[in-house]
Amino acid sequence: MENTKNERVKGTEDVKDTAAEEKKTEELTVEQQLQKFSEQNQTLLNEVAKLKKASDKNASEAADWKKKYQATLSAQEQASAEKAEKEAARDEQFKQLLRENQVNKYVRHYMSQGYSEEMAQKAAEAMYDGDTDTFFKVQEDAVSAIVKAKQDEWIKSRPDIHAGTGTTQYTKEQFDKMSVSERTVFANKNPDAYERLMGRK
16 A cells, blocks of 8 residues: 555656756756757767778778788689679679660650659659659659640740631641631631631632
């Protein structure tokens, strides 16, 4: 019974301590909080510096071990090791050339679809590397750019609007560039002009 009572008292003290800590944190001024964050940041920077130092040390030790290992090899074993390293380097170079060749094919393909050179390059690399998130993002941006360019081109090529006349004036060249659906709409709105531009009048 007394143990239970002691546990309750201890639990109440823990709650009071936690509440006191929270109140203490709330009472910290902005300057104190900045100082605290600055100290935490400095601690993290010190840890990063230690890790970098350890990494450099490991790289140096690995290089030393490689030299010691090569010193124990016979001439034939050293020749075999060098040959293996050269083959590995050649294989890596071949893979890089293969990648560049395939990416260039993709770039030409995307540029033929209206992609800018920069977007075609990004899409090609993403496709080759299997980076679908980047590929779909580039594709979305490229399609938007293509649609905008087409709209701008259409706006520049459309004729001046003559308000109040009830008809829209088109040149033969503009009429020839119209799609079938645009010609249909034009014919319904301006049958006389349509017939004239078709050469029937």
